[in-house]
Amino acid sequence: MTERPWRRYLGAAVAAGTMLVAAGVVGLTGGTASAATAGCGKTPTLRDGTYTVQSGGQNRSYILRLPANYSSSRAYRLVVGLHWLNGSANDVVGNGFYGLQQRAENSAIFVAPQGLDAGWANTGGRDVTLVDDILRVVENDLCVDPAQRFALGFSYGGAMSYALACARPTVFRAVAPIAGAQLSGCAGGTQPVAYFGIHGTRDSVLNISQGRSIRDTFVRANGCTAQNPPEPAQNSGTHITTAYSGCRAGYPVQWAAHDGDHVPLPTDRNASTSWVSAEVWRFFTQFGSTTPPSSPTPGPSTPGPTTPGPTTPAPETGACRATATINAWNNGLTSNITVTNTGSAAINGWALAFTLPAGQSITGGWNATYSPTSGRVTATNVGYNANLAPGASVSFGFQATHNGNSGAPSTYALNGSACTTA
Numbered sequence: 001m002t003e004r005p006w007r008r009y010l011g012a013a014v015a016a017g018t019m020l021v022a023a024g025v026v027g028l029t030g031g032t033a034s035a036a037t038a039g040c041g042k043t044p045t046l047r048d049g050t051y052t053v054q055s056g057g058q059n060r061s062y063i064l065r066l067p068a069n070y071s072s073s074r075a076y077r078l079v080v081g082l083h084w085l086n087g088s089a090n091d092v093v094g095n096g097f098y099g100l101q102q103r104a105e106n107s108a109i110f111v112a113p114q115g116l117d118a119g120w121a122n123t124g125g126r127d128v129t130l131v132d133d134i135l136r137v138v139e140n141d142l143c144v145d146p147a148q149r150f151a152l153g154f155s156y157g158g159a160m161s162y163a164l165a166c167a168r169p170t171v172f173r174a175v176a177p178i179a180g181a182q183l184s185g186c187a188g189g190t191q192p193v194a195y196f197g198i199h200g201t202r203d204s205v206l207n208i209s210q211g212r213s214i215r216d217t218f219v220r221a222n223g224c225t226a227q228n229p230p231e232p233a234q235n236s237g238t239h240i241t242t243a244y245s246g247c248r249a250g251y252p253v254q255w256a257a258h259d260g261d262h263v264p265l266p267t268d269r270n271a272s273t274s275w276v277s278a279e280v281w282r283f284f285t286q287f288g289s290t291t292p293p294s295s296p297t298p299g300p301s302t303p304g305p306t307t308p309g310p311t312t313p314a315p316e317t318g319a320c321r322a323t324a325t326i327n328a329w330n331n332g333l334t335s336n337i338t339v340t341n342t343g344s345a346a347i348n349g350w351a352l353a354f355t356l357p358a359g360q361s362i363t364g365g366w367n368a369t370y371s372p373t374s375g376r377v378t379a380t381n382v383g384y385n386a387n388l389a390p391g392a393s394v395s396f397g398f399q400a401t402h403n404g405n406s407g408a409p410s411t412y413a414l415n416g417s418a419c420t421t422a
Contacts, residue, residue, distance in 0.1 A: 036075045037139035037146060044072060046141045050089075055133040056126045062113040062134050063089045065097075066142070067106035075145035077108035077284070078138070080131060082120065082153030082160045084264065089114040098152055098178070098264060099277025100284075109142060111135075120153075120160035122184040127160060128167045135171070150284045152176040154264035155206065159183035162214045165193040169221075173287050176280045179203055179262055181210035192222040192251035194384075196283045198258070198266075198276060201231050205262035215255055219244060222251040230364065231257035237269025238332060240364045241279060241399065249383040254283060254366060270329040279366065282336070282395055286367060286385060319343025320412070320419040322352065328406035333360075336397035337379070339388075339414060347388040347415065351380045354409035356400070365398035377409075 050063050067076065081097040083089060089112035096102050097110050104110075113130055120127050131151075138144070149172050151161040158180025165175040166186035174194035195218035199211030208231075219226060225246030232238045239258035247253055256279065258266045265274035321340045326333055339352050354377055356362070361374045368379040385394050412419040 040143035082157030322412035359403035367396035
């Protein structure tokens with residue numbers, strides 16, 4: 001995929017976006033979710049393939065991908081992947097739903113709708129209605145967890161995932177617009193939705209300021225503390241992911257800026273694969289398979305604390321397990337840490353201390369706050385992942401620089417008690 005087509009069709013995308021009629025749409029407005037959809041327990045009739053659905057008086061199409069071991073007795077995540085301008089549903093399937101299908105390991109149902117005129121003008125809310133109609137058909141036949149619906153897309157598809165967050169905040173748990181902008185409208189945008197925006201600092205098609213603007217809609221709606229997140233220096237070949245503070249519990253906002261142009265799966269310098277799918281999948285899967293927090297009255301409220309201290313006794317010695325995976329390059333790395341409460345008591349508010357190898361220094365992170373940035377570091381929960389039931393795990397991570405030692409952290413302690421690493 002080259003850059004040239006995005007420039008050629010940008011004018012058409014912006015013109016189409018401005019034609020949006022910002023009207024309410026009658027359709028799937030599902031609330032904070034029942035236990036499971038109507039398809040649970042049914043023998044399914046849907047399989048992998050391309051399907052047609054009547055929507056707004058037109059025949060519209062979508063591609064469906066099911067887990068290889070699909071069972072109607074299990075409620076699955078559902079991910080809607082949206083294509084770019086002059087792309088197609090087939091393109092989204094071809095790149096594995098932006099890399100998420102492989103990450104899911106048969107834990108999710110994937111849907112790729114096809115836009116009219118290979119785009120997402122969403123005139124009169126027609127494309128939001130299309131997604132409503134697809135979900136109604138799919139969820140009547142397949143078993144979906146209504147608390148685990150997600151959407152993402154690149155460019156025009158990013159704009160459409162933003163439009164879905166605006167118009168269907170009680171349907172979609174989280175969205176991840178990649179290089180998105182205000183092209184498909186925003187009928188709403190006042191109720192919270194977990195939001196992960198990704199954009200290139202040198203985007204020559206949709207300037208990063210447009211990505212910041214749509215991000216800030218949900219910074220406000222989610223009650224987060226306004227800030228200017230750090231972004232990588234030009235020619236650094238890196239990305240920086242920032243988790244906002246002050247957000248309502250259960251409604252985080254993350255922002256990842258990368259030193260790059262208008263591409264769907266940016267790659268850090270000297271890395272062989274993109275970081276996008278791993279970070280988006282972590283963001284989506286932090287939300288448990290339960291009904292999400294009740295939707296509050298639209299509009300931000302006074303932010304609460306994001307890093308509450310422990311309110312339950314620390315776990316007994318050895319009642320936690322910690323593991324880390326490292327992805328290293330030249331003088332940088334990312335580390336993803338998973339800690340499991342192996343004790344018998346629930347933890348409400350956690351702090352995991354660990355020691356970084358000499359020469360490593362944290363530059364940014366996700367799903368936790370970190371202090372200090374080197375030596376003996378403590379990662380503290382953010383508002384939406386403070387609770388850790390017996391047997392439950394939480395994942396978080398960081399990006400760091402190093403001077404040759406790219407090893408994993410060591411000597412973990414959860415709320416003051418040592419963890420095993422086996």
